[in-house]
Structure formats: C-alpha cells, structure tokens
Amino acid sequence: MTTDLKSPGFTNQSEEELGGRWGMVIDQDLCTGCQACVAACSMENNVPFVGEDDAGYGRAMHWIRIERLWEEAEYPEVKMTPFQPMLCQQCHNAPCEPVCPVYASVHSASEDINLQVYNRCVGTRYCGNNCPYQVRSFNWYDYSDARIRPELTTLQNQFNPDVTVRRRGVMEKCTFCIQRIHRAEDKAKSEGRDIIDGEFTTACAQACPANAITFGRLDNPESKINQLTAAHPSRADQVHAELGTLPRITYLAGGV
Amino acid sequence: MTSIAKPFARPHAEEHEDPREHLMHDPLPRGQMNEMVMEAMHATSWKFWAVTTFLTLLVIYCVGYEWYVLIMQGQGVAGVTRPDYWGVFLVNTVFWIGISHAGTFISAILRVLKVESRRPFTRAAELMTTFGLIQAGFSIFMHMGRVWLSYWMLPIPNERRLWPDFHSPLMWDLLAITTYVLCSTMYLFLPLIPDLAMARDRSTGWRKIFYRALALGFRGTEGEWKNLTTAMNIFAFAIIPVMFSVHTIVSWDFAMATRPGWSSTVFGPYFVVGALHSGMAAVAIVLFILRSTMKHYKYFIRPEHFNTIGMLMLMVSMAWAYFYFNDYLVPWYGGDKWDKLVQEYTEKGPLAYLWFTMLICNIAVPWLLLWNKKWRQTPWLLAIAGLLINVGMWLERYLIIPVGVTITRNPFTWRQYYPRIEIPMTVGVFAFFLLLYMLASRLIPLIPVWEVQEGQESHTLRKIGKASVPAISELE
Numbered sequence: 001m002t003t004d005l006k007s008p009g010f011t012n013q014s015e016e017e018l019g020g021r022w023g024m025v026i027d028q029d030l031c032t033g034c035q036a037c038v039a040a041c042s043m044e045n046n047v048p049f050v051g052e053d054d055a056g057y058g059r060a061m062h063w064i065r066i067e068r069l070w071e072e073a074e075y076p077e078v079k080m081t082p083f084q085p086m087l088c089q090q091c092h093n094a095p096c097e098p099v100c101p102v103y104a105s106v107h108s109a110s111e112d113i114n115l116q117v118y119n120r121c122v123g124t125r126y127c128g129n130n131c132p133y134q135v136r137s138f139n140w141y142d143y144s145d146a147r148i149r150p151e152l153t154t155l156q157n158q159f160n161p162d163v164t165v166r167r168r169g170v171m172e173k174c175t176f177c178i179q180r181i182h183r184a185e186d187k188a189k190s191e192g193r194d195i196i197d198g199e200f201t202t203a204c205a206q207a208c209p210a211n212a213i214t215f216g217r218l219d220n221p222e223s224k225i226n227q228l229t230a231a232h233p234s235r236a237d238q239v240h241a242e243l244g245t246l247p248r249i250t251y252l253a254g255g256v
Numbered sequence: 257m258t259s260i261a262k263p264f265a266r267p268h269a270e271e272h273e274d275p276r277e278h279l280m281h282d283p284l285p286r287g288q289m290n291e292m293v294m295e296a297m298h299a300t301s302w303k304f305w306a307v308t309t310f311l312t313l314l315v316i317y318c319v320g321y322e323w324y325v326l327i328m329q330g331q332g333v334a335g336v337t338r339p340d341y342w343g344v345f346l347v348n349t350v351f352w353i354g355i356s357h358a359g360t361f362i363s364a365i366l367r368v369l370k371v372e373s374r375r376p377f378t379r380a381a382e383l384m385t386t387f388g389l390i391q392a393g394f395s396i397f398m399h400m401g402r403v404w405l406s407y408w409m410l411p412i413p414n415e416r417r418l419w420p421d422f423h424s425p426l427m428w429d430l431l432a433i434t435t436y437v438l439c440s441t442m443y444l445f446l447p448l449i450p451d452l453a454m455a456r457d458r459s460t461g462w463r464k465i466f467y468r469a470l471a472l473g474f475r476g477t478e479g480e481w482k483n484l485t486t487a488m489n490i491f492a493f494a495i496i497p498v499m500f501s502v503h504t505i506v507s508w509d510f511a512m513a514t515r516p517g518w519s520s521t522v523f524g525p526y527f528v529v530g531a532l533h534s535g536m537a538a539v540a541i542v543l544f545i546l547r548s549t550m551k552h553y554k555y556f557i558r559p560e561h562f563n564t565i566g567m568l569m570l571m572v573s574m575a576w577a578y579f580y581f582n583d584y585l586v587p588w589y590g591g592d593k594w595d596k597l598v599q600e601y602t603e604k605g606p607l608a609y610l611w612f613t614m615l616i617c618n619i620a621v622p623w624l625l626l627w628n629k630k631w632r633q634t635p636w637l638l639a640i641a642g643l644l645i646n647v648g649m650w651l652e653r654y655l656i657i658p659v660g661v662t663i664t665r666n667p668f669t670w671r672q673y674y675p676r677i678e679i680p681m682t683v684g685v686f687a688f689f690l691l692l693y694m695l696a697s698r699l700i701p702l703i704p705v706w707e708v709q710e711g712q713e714s715h716t717l718r719k720i721g722k723a724s725v726p727a728i729s730e731l732e
Binding site for chain 2: 054057058059065067068069086095098099100101102103120121122123124125126128129130132133134137138139140141142168169170171240243
C-alpha cells in the first residue's frame with residue numbers, strides 16, 4: 001500500500017474544499033413524480049423485481065425512489081410536500097463506509113463516489129443501518145435467479161451486460177451509473193481529451209421527461225449543475241447537510 | 257499467617273442466627289463432599305432424559321432446520337426490512353453477551369474481593385459465561401446475509417491483499433468477543449482442573465478417559481497448586497477489564513452509528529450495567545434449577561447464597577435505573593428532534609406496552625421483591641424475579657434495536673418490524689443453552705469442591721466471652 005500524499009490528511013486543504021467530481025442537481029419544482037427515473041434505473045442497473053408481497057413489506061430495492069410526504073388532515077386541506085427523488089447522495093464523508101468490516105462499502109478515490117463491492121459483502125447490513133438517507137437496498141432473497149423464480153426466465157434477456165447481477169445476502173446501492181462513467185472515460189481517453197460536461201448522463205437523468213434531474217461534473221465551474229446551483233442560490237439545499245456527510249446531490253427546493 | 261479477617265456474615269446482634277446455616281460453618285469431610293458431587297453427576301432420572309431429548313429435537317428443528325432455510329433462501333425469511341436492518345438476532349446476541357457477564361463478575365470480581373459466599377456457585381456462573389457466548393456467536397452468524405463468507409472478517413493474509421476494516425465497530429466487536437471467549441473459557445478451565453482430577457480418581461470407563469485427558473495429569477502436589485493459584489490470580493485480575501470492555505464495545509456498535517436514539521455517549525457503562533442486571537438474574541434462575549433438580553445440591557447451595565445474589569440483583573437494578581435515566585438526559589438536554597421522535601415512538605407508539613413491561617420487570621419487580629431478607633432467601637421467589645428481570649432486559653434490547661431504528665432521519669422509510677423466522681430460532685437458541693447446560697451438569701462437577709473445602713477450613717467459630725463469632729483466616 002502506498003500513502004497518498006495528496007489526500008486531505010497530508011495537505012492543508014479541507015475536505016469541504018475538495019468539491020467532488022460527479023454531482024447531481026434535482027429540481028423539485030420540475031419533478032412530476034412520474035417514476036420514469038425509477039424504471040430507467042431498474043433497467044440500467046439490473047435492479048430486481050421483489051414481487052408484490054415483499055414490496056408491500058418495504059423491501060422494494062429501487063436505487064432511486066420518489067418520496068412524497070403529507071400532513072395528516074381531512075381531504076381538501078391535505079398539505080403535500082413536493083416530490084423528492086431520493087437516491088444515494090454519494091457523500092464524501094459517507095457514514096456507510098467506515099462501518100463495513102470487510103471494505104465492501106468503499107470510496108472510489110478517482111471518481112469521489114461511494115461504491116459497493118458486491119462480492120466482498122458479507123451482509124452485516126451495518127451500512128444500511130447507518131445511512132441517514134436509507135437509500136441502500138439489501139437482497140433479501142435471490143430475486144434475480146430464474147432457477148428459483150421461473151417467471152423471470154424471459155425477463156433475463158433484458159439484463160444490462162455491463163452490470164453485475166447480485167445474489168442474496170448482499171447490499172447494493174446507486175452507483176451514479178459507474179458503467180456509463182467508465183465508458184465515457186475510456187472514450188475520452190482514447191480520443192486524448194477530457195470528458196465534456198453533458199457528454200453522457202445517468203439513466204435516471206436521461207429518462208426524466210421534465211429534465212428535473214441533471215447530472216454532471218462538480219469540478220468544472222462551467223458545468224450545467226454548477227450553473228443551476230448558482231442560478232438558484234435560495235433554493236439550493238442538501239439533505240441532512242448538518243450531519244457533515246458532504247452529499248454530492250443538490251436539491252432545488254420546490255414549492256417556495 | 258492466621259489472622260482474624262472480617263466476619264463472614266454480619267448478623268444483627270439481636271438475631272442470633274445459627275452459624276451452622278452457613279455452608280462455610282457446616283463443614284463435611286472432603287471425601288463425603290466429593291462423593292456427593294460425583295453422585296449428583298451420575299444420577300440421571302427418566303425426566304432428565306425426557307427433557308434432554310425434547311431439547312435436542314427442539315434444537316435440531318429450530319436451530320438446525322430453520323437456519324438451513326434461512327441460509328438457503330436468504331434473510332428474507334426473517335422479518336428484517338428497511339429501515340430495521342437489524343432485528344431479533346442481534347437482540348439475542350446482545351442478550352447472551354449480557355448473560356455471559358454474570359459468570360465473570362461472580363467468579364472474578366467476587367474472587368478478587370474475597371466475597372466468601374461466592375464459593376459454591378462460581379462454576380455454575382462461569383459455565384453460563386461460556387455457553388452464553390456460544391449462543392451469542394450463533395445469533396451473530398444467523399444475522400449475517402452471507403454467513404458462509406464470515407471468515408472474511410478475520411485478518412487472513414490473502415493474495416488480493418484484502419484486509420478487514422479496523423475502523424468498523426463490528427471488527428472491534430469481533431476482537432472483543434473472541435478475546436472474551438478465549439479468556440473466559442480458560443478461566444472456566446483453570447479452577448476446574450482439581451475437580452476434574454478428583455472426578456478422574458473416582459470414575460471408571462469412558463468417564464475415566466475423559467477426565468484423565470482433561471485433568472492434564474493434575475496430582476495435587478504443592479508445586480502444582482502454587483502454579484494453579486498463580487494462574488488463577490492472574491486470570492482473575494486480567495479478565496475484569498476484558499469483561500468491562502466487551503460489553504462497552506458491543507454498545508459501540510450502536511453508539512458509533514449515526515442513528516437517532518443510538519449515538520449516545522452513555523451507552524458503554526449503561527450496557528455493562530444492563531449486562532450485569534440480566535446476568536445476575538440468570539444466575540438466580542440457574543441456581544434455583546440446580547438446587548431443585550440436582551442431588552445433594554441443597555447442601556451446597558443454600559438460602560444464604562440466594563440472599564447474596566438477591567442483594568446484588570437489587571444493587572445492579574438500582575444502578576441500571578440510574579443509567580437508563582441518564583440515557584434520557586442526553587436527548588432531553590440535546591434537544592435533537594430525531595432523538596425526541598425515537599423516544600416518543602418508544603413510549604407512546606404502538607409498542608409502548610413493551611416499554612412499560614420493561615420498566616416493571618427491570619425496576620418494579622426487583623425493588624419490590626428484593627428488599628426483604630426473608631424473601632431474598634426464598635429460592636423460588638428469586639427465580640421468578642430473575643425470570644422477569646431477564647424478560648425485561650430482553651425487551652430493553654428489543655426496544656433499542658428494532659423498535660429504536662424504526663424512526664430514521666428519512667420519514668418516508670418509517671416501518672414497523674415484525675419478527676418471522678426469528679421467533680422459532682430464538683426459542684432454539686434458548687433451548688440450545690439449556691441443553692448444553694444440562695449435558696454439562698452431568699459431565700462437569702458443577703460445585704468446585706476444593707474451593708468449598710478451602711473456605712470451610714478457613715472459617716472457624718471463635719469464642720469471645722460467651723458469644724461465638726465467625727472468623728476467617730486468610731489462606732494466602
């Protein structure tokens with residue numbers, strides 16, 4: 001193991017100043033709650049169907065979900081919150097990382113995102129417990145195994161070959177479509193250039209019909225997400241920023 | 257060498273109780289005590305075998321078969337779901353580690369403090385430590401999603417240079433519990449050697465071979481006793497910090513997390529006291545069962561010993577109540593809204609009856625039952641109090657783990673947890689503990705005869721004027 005002398009511990013740079021590499025801006029005023037992102041993410045990342053019973057028991061494994069809360073009141077006066085797509089916030093100081101005993105929940109130093117090594121996971125589920133956003137999903141059964149669930153035999157044809165199919169007993173989570181990031185990086189490298197902002201996007205952002213989700217580079221001040229954040233300073237907010245997790249997703253608050 | 261130490265018991269001057277009520281002042285010849293213990297070990301009625309068979313079947317079904325189903329199908333057959341990723345299996349883990357604290361407390365701390373009434377039941381308590389830790393280990397493995405890969409948590413050198421993450425509280429847990437298992441097993445074994453040698457000299461057949469192998473050729477020479485006493489002294493002092501650290505570290509699994517209701521600095525001492533609370537209560541239950549089922553044990557385990565345990569139970573219950581209150585002070589002063597929500601859910605939510613049951617079992621029962629010496633000396637009453645306290649302590653862990661984590665910082669995911677396969681498997685784990693204990697009671701001399709005899713030799717009744725005063729001479 002070599003020591004990374006550029007890591008924040010060895011320089012005067014604070015972790016807040018690092019800024020991250022990939023980020024996302026979600027405009028809650030634009031989100032219509034259509035769940036297209038949920039479907040697109042499931043297709044792109046081989047997220048399994050858990051079936052009616054388990055979904056009803058809270059075991060739906062979507063890496064992104066549309067959250068909506070309301071205050072208890074009689075029908076016309078019900079106050080709804082704006083739709084909030086919730087996915088892994090790719091924290092820089094992720095609470096899920098240090099609690100894993102086997103380094104299955106790791107930080108990618110090059111991409112500055114949080115990744116799960118499926119075949120290293122032993123299923124202690126500490127990371128899921130420690131995530132303030134509750135965006136990690138656990139494979140309670142062999143949901144994708146057609147030998148156990150024959151109804152999946154034909155559905156297996158639509159698996160994305162770039163993404164692992166997970167087995168029972170491992171934790172999984174949003175990866176910011178790491179397979180797309182790597183493909184774009186490889187292409188840019190072969191063409192001898194840097195990745196252009198907007199050259200590719202995640203499945204959820206691609207599918208969003210209202211363009212509520214924008215994915216891009218955080219380290220480029222000209223990028224679209226940085227411009228969006230700068231254009232709406234009063235609305236830009238991060239979820240549970242008070243915990244010091246340094247999330248990489250900025251929400252533009254809706255309904256204000 | 258002989259000096260008058262503190263009197264063995266401090267009877268009130270007006271009571272004039274008969275010193276012969278005390279085991280230490282009612283000596284029997286060594287040979288007779290040996291025979292009594294051997295006979296108790298050999299005596300097996302049809303009831304013993306009936307219960308053993310029933311427990312074996314229960315263990316085969318509830319631990320063997322149900323665990324097979326759990327492993328082959330996945331954790332989905334358990335009731336855990338988001339956000340209750342941790343369920344009854346970890347409740348059982350913490351519970352059994354708590355039970356295991358009693359043995360160390362009684363045999364190490366009371367030995368170091370020279371509490372004389374500990375002598376006949378140190379072994380019974382130490383055995384609880386070892387068997388409790390076995391159940392805790394089983395419960396941890398039941399909880400893991402891919403238990404067949406659990407050895408990845410061990411720092412084994414491998415060609416990929418993958419190493420466990422020592423930042424993780426689970427790794428501290430693993431190290432602490434492994435240390436505790438090793439220490440407590442050795443500490444169980446050391447005082448057992450003279451008794452195994454005694455059993456070796458008095459048995460034939462397969463038992464002779466078994467005891468000869470375990471007694472390590474102990475003959476009882478001066479040099480052997482000196483070495484053994486030194487080793488036991490070292491272990492008695494060394495295991496005390498291990499005991500305190502292990503449950504502190506178990507509590508850090510929760511205290512180090514970012515979950516509201518968990519990240520509390522008082523968890524360490526609070527968990528240790530809770531462990532002693534359930535452990536003491538479990539000792540009372542075990543002693544009651546041993547006394548009423550084993551032959552001749554009424555001579556060794558007497559109301560005075562229940563009195564000692566009763567006092568410890570009452571004291572620990574008061575300490576637990578103090579720490580439980582402390583656990584409330586932090587959120588009250590902190591004013592964190594999520595902590596407050598967790599508290600409200602625990603006390604007013606749909607499972608509030610568990611909270612009230614816990615308070616009644618852990619505080620009301622010991623405080624109302626154990627203040628009276630007569631009641632403390634009633635074995636069955638103490639066993640009932642012990643049972644209720646253990647119910648309360650199990651519920652306390654249940655309230656901390658699956659009920660506490662129902663409230664997360666993300667209200668969208670709030671969801672009530674219901675145990676499924678956890679219920680039979682919990683029954684199986686408890687049955688496994690009882691089965692191991694029952695088998696051990698016929699294989700291991702549960703009364704440390706040499707320790708009882710050592711105590712009896714050092715206790716004398718001294719005539720001071722007309723009164724006879726109990727006195728102890730220090731053997732060391």
